[in-house]
Amino acid sequence: MTGAGGQLGLDLLEAFTDHDVVGMAHADLDVSDEAAVADAVAFHTPQLVVNAAAWTDVDGCEEDPARAHRVNALGPWWLARACARLDATLVTVSTEHVFSGPAPTDGDTPRGWTEFDPVSPANVYGRTKAAGEQLVRQTLPRHHIVRTSWVTGARGNNFVTAILRAARERDHLDVVADEVGSPTATRDLATAIREVAVSGRYGTWHRTNDGYVSRVDQARAIVELAGIDVEVRPISGATLTRPAARPGWSVLDATHATAAGLMSLPHWRDGLVRLLEELGELPSPGGGAGGAATPPGSA
Ligand SMILES: NC(=O)c1ccc[n+]([C@@H]2O[C@H](COP(=O)([O-])OP(=O)(O)OC[C@H]3O[C@@H](n4cnc5c(N)ncnc54)[C@H](OP(=O)(O)O)[C@@H]3O)[C@@H](O)[C@H]2O)c1
Numbered sequence: 426m427t428g429a430g431g432q433l434g435l436d437l438l439e440a441f442t443d444h445d446v447v448g449m450a451h452a453d454l455d456v457s458d459e460a461a462v463a464d465a466v467a468f469h470t471p472q473l474v475v476n477a478a479a480w481t482d483v484d485g486c487e488e489d490p491a492r493a494h495r496v497n498a499l500g501p502w503w504l505a506r507a508c509a510r511l512d513a514t515l516v517t518v519s520t521e522h523v524f525s526g527p528a529p530t531d532g533d534t535p536r537g538w539t540e541f542d543p544v545s546p547a548n549v550y551g552r553t554k555a556a557g558e559q560l561v562r563q564t565l566p567r568h569h570i571v572r573t574s575w576v577t578g579a580r581g582n583n584f585v586t587a588i589l590r591a592a593r594e595r596d597h598l599d600v601v602a603d604e605v606g607s608p609t610a611t612r613d614l615a616t617a618i619r620e621v622a623v624s625g626r627y628g629t630w631h632r633t634n635d636g637y638v639s640r641v642d643q644a645r646a647i648v649e650l651a652g653i654d655v656e657v658r659p660i661s662g663a664t665l666t667r668p669a670a671r672p673g674w675s676v677l678d679a680t681h682a683t684a685a686g687l688m689s690l691p692h693w694r695d696g697l698v699r700l701l702e703e704l705g706e707l708p709s710p711g712g713g714a715g716g717a718a719t720p721p722g723s724a
Contacts (some may be wrong), residue, residue, distance in 0.1 A: 426564040427456050427536075428478030433518065433611045434580025437477055440615035451478065456500030457492075458482070466507035473622055476504050476517040479554070483522070487669035493549050494526040498556035505564040512568040514625075516622045520556050521606065521633075522551030522673040526569045528605075528674040537637075537678030540572075540629045548669040558629070561596065569621045570629040571614075575676045576609030576711030577696075580701040584640070587708060598648075600641040602659035607633035610696030612703075620688055631677035634693035646694060650701055654700035680722055688718045 426441070430450030438448045440587035447469050454465050466474065479497050480486055486493035494588045501517045508515045518637040521538065525547035546552040554640045561568050577583040585608075591598055609632075617632040638646070641659040648655050662671055682690050690696075 426475045426498075427454055428476065428542050429453075430540070430584065431479075431481075431579030433576060433614060434477035434617040435580045436578055436611040437475060437618060438545055441444075441475070441621045444473075450588050454478075454506060457495035458504075459499070459503045460477055460604045461505050462500075462503040466504070466511065466513070467673060471513050472513060473514045474504055474508055474616065475517070475622060476501055476515065479518070481550075482670040483548060483550045485669070486553065488547055490549045490553070493553040495554065497553035497558060500558035501557035502564060505561045506569065508567070508642065512567070514569070514622070514627075515561060515565055516569040516571060516618060517531065517557065517561055518618070519572045519629075520551065520554050521572060521677050522546060522672060523555040523558070523572065524674070525551065525670070525672045526674070533676070535676075537631070537676035538674075540631055540681050547672065550669060562629075567627055568625075569600050569627060570619055571618055572629065572631050572677055573609050574633050575606045575608040576611060576614065577608060577700055579700060583612070584608070584643065585647055585697070585700060586704075587686060588644045589651060589653070589704075592651070592653045595655065597656040597658055597705075598644060599658050599660045600644040601662040601665070601671075602639050602641040603663075604671055604675065605637055606638045606640075606672075606691040607635070607637045608697060609633040609690075610693075610700050612699065613690050613696050617688060617690055622689065626685060626687070630682050630687065631679050632682060632687075632690065633677050633679070634677075634690050634696045636692045636694070637676045638693065643693075643697075646697060647701070650698060651706045666687050669678055671705055
């Protein structure tokens with residue numbers, strides 16, 4: 426498993442405890458180093474490689490597209506090539522940033538992006554992740570590409586930890602109202618990835634927690650559940666100066682996955698409650714503050 430030190434990688438390691446797993450963090454294996462990847466795969470001779478490594482700094486990718494391409498596009502390709510030599514299976518994780526633009530609709534009803542919608546990335550991160558997908562598809566038939574969105578884990582810097590920290594430092598929070606997505610808890614995603622990995626159902630799959638929400642309403646849910654009294658105000662993403670464009674509609678449709686017999690994931694709010702519990706951020710039933718005085722750093 427690559428990227429084993431990331432928020433998803435750490436939970437994936439626990440989801441695969443019934444397997445004989447070699448977890449490789451960034452310091453153990455740089456996926457952008459073709460020779461190192463070939464050597465590691467040849468040495469460990471895995472039946473299955475799970476790639477949770479990526480350069481996930483969306484604004485950083487915009488400012489250094491060459492590095493983004495090496496990690497997010499070439500990295501999965503080197504892994505796919507190494508897997509092909511052993512006839513091993515590759516799971517690689519991708520993102521809703523391969524899409525952009527307004528929500529597609531069924532009639533007047535907005536729907537999530539499906540596995541069969543054409544990609545349309547609006548930033549370097551999304552373009553390099555889409556390139557990584559394409560390189561894997563054309564290299565290794567035995568692949569699973571798992572696209573997900575708005576990932577949050579207990580051992581990462583992410584939107585939830587950033588909101589918790591900011592809510593304790595400020596008297597109000599300004600949060601984007603015109604970005605909508607499906608927050609996805611790494612615990613649930615790791616379980617879903619494990620299911621896909623052993624399913625033999627090769628191809629591209631959308632796996633997120635169920636339901637969707639705007640960033641501002643997600644922030645409101647976080648502070649409300651954590652019992653923090655802070656005003657959360659809606660703003661437009663257009664008012665923020667950020668190097669990379671963000672998708673306005675980050676909702677991935679799971680119809681194909683569930684129709685093919687893959688599990689339905691819990692609602693995002695359920696995943697959030699369990700994440701806050703894991704962080705020690707849910708107020709105890711008898712009242713009083715949550716257990717963790719200092720949440721991890723911000724995204
Ligand atoms: N976070 C999200 O909201 C989100 C949304 C959709 C999809 N995804 C996808 O989900 C997957 C897991 O992301 P995550 O949320 O767990 O992100 P994360 O916490 O940033 O984990 C990514 C890991 O990859 C490592 N990494 C970076 N460059 C590497 C390289 N060249 N070689 C090997 N490892 C490298 C990082 O190590 P260092 O930190 O030490 O560099 C980090 O441990 C990624 O494929 C990501 O694109 C994430």
